[in-house]
Amino acid sequence: MEELHCIGCGSVLQSHDPKKPGFIPSSALAKSDEDIICRRCFRLKHYNEILPIEVTQDDFYEIISNIGETDSLVVMIIDIFDIEGSLIPQINKLTNHNDCVVLVNKRDLLPKSVSERKLLHHLRKILADSNLRPLEIFIMSAKRYHNIDTVMEAISNISGNRDIYVVGATxxxxxxxxxxxxxSYAASSNDIITVSEHMGTTLNVIKIPFDHNYIIDTPGIYNDHQIGNYLSPESLKIITPKKEIKPRSFQLNPQQTLFINGFARIDFVEGPWTSFICYFAPMIKIHRTKLSNADDLYKNRRFDVLKYPLQEESFALIPHQLQIPTGKHDLILPGLGFITIIGPAKIIAHVHQKTMPYIREALI
Known part of the structure; x- marks a missing residue:
């Protein structure tokens, strides 16, 4: 019997194990049509509820590495709001050095005034530092259709008659x-592939005929240092921006602290009075206090004042000392956002134990 696949996540449909990808009750499977979806995708689509399933990180890497056995165009998508956190530096090796185009998604999250020329300059440097040298780099917004026509024309010309694999982090x-x-191009009025804010929605390859070849969606690769991998769905909603980020500016003296909800803490230890311009999702609350009060506040008021992520019992903040050079630089809190700081400044960034803060030239 021919295997049937969930049109939403790509999993092989099966009725024997509810904990495995592609589960669907046998009664529903008997009524199947070409648009059938598994129980997980049904619950996700209609109730925004994600059911736990058993898929390992090795499963994802094995699927991606199969691209290396083909002659294809690899389209890697990264998140403009979490550039370094969503990179896959090993993508060239995983795909056996197939041609690669990079699409930088979610342009709509940054202020409209930001120069795309300046963004491209920074992006090329960041990619080069990760030994990634794509044929082309495009800035776009899939949600808002920004630059989609240009992107589609470019990847169509570059791919020729080859299949197009779309890869990226979760x-x-x-x-x-x-x-x-x-x-836009195939007269489809509805979403075909299941989309949600939850990590790891796509579980297997989804192959879709397009022109004279296929566009193939692949599972998102889990980067261990993405904070979203360690948060509950409720916390993930808080940190995930859905519209243009409005900068929030704080003028800080040394010996002051900013709490980013309970997700992170930034201590301004030494330096002249300066600006901390914060770029985070609107639902994230930023609380300023004296450094001398920070420990007590975190210990005794984190659940009410700081809105500590309640369901993350193992969530712990680890301190990292950083020196902001003279001039305008970004302090990156992977998966959360960034703070533009005018240095020099000595800071201590307290972040989730699986993530690592770092400094880059100011993006904005």
């Missing part, structure tokens, strides 16, 4: 991008 917008293409 939650960068791969499935949203493919749905946008289908709506």
């Amino acid at each position: 939650n960068v917008g791969k499935s949203t991008f493919i749905n946008t293409l289908l709506k």
Whole structure:
């Protein structure tokens, strides 16, 4: 019997194990049609509820490494709001050095005044530092259709008659991008691939005929240092921006602290009075206090004042000492956002134990 696949996540449909990908009750499977979806995708689509399933990180890497056995165009999507956190530096090796185009998604999250020329300059440097040298780099917004026509024309010309594999870390917008293409160029009025804010929605490859070849959606690769991998769905909603980020500016003296909800803490230890311009999702609350009060506040008021992520019992903040050079630089809190600081400044960034803060030239 021919295998049937869930049109939403790509899993092989099966009725024997509810904990495995692709589960669907046998009664529903008997009524199947070409648009059938598994129980997990059904619950996700209609109730925004994600059911736990057993998929390992090795499963994802094995799927991606199969691209290396083909002659294809690899389209890697990264998140403009979490550039370094959503990179896959090993993508060239995993795909056996197939041609690669990089799409930088979610342009709509940054202020409209930001120069795309300046963004591209920074992006080329960041990619080069990770030994990534794509044929082309494009800035786009799959959700808002920004630059989609240019992107589609470019990847169509570059791919020729080759298949196009869309790859990326979890939650960068791969499935949203493919749905946008289908709506724009294939007269599709509805989302075909399941899209959600939850990490790891796509579980297997989803192969869609397009022109004379296929566009193939792949599962998102888990980067261990993405904070979203360690948060509950409720906390993930808080940290995930859905519209243009409005900068929030704080003028700080040394010996002051900023709490980013309970997700992170930034101590301004030494330096002249300066600006901390924060770029985080609107639902994230920023609380300023004296450094001398910070420990007590975190210990005794984190659940009410700081809105500590309640369901993350193992959530712990680890301090990292950093020196902001003279001039304008960004302090990156992977998966959360960034703070533009005018240095020099000595800071201590307290972040989730699996993530690592770092400094880059100011993006904005």
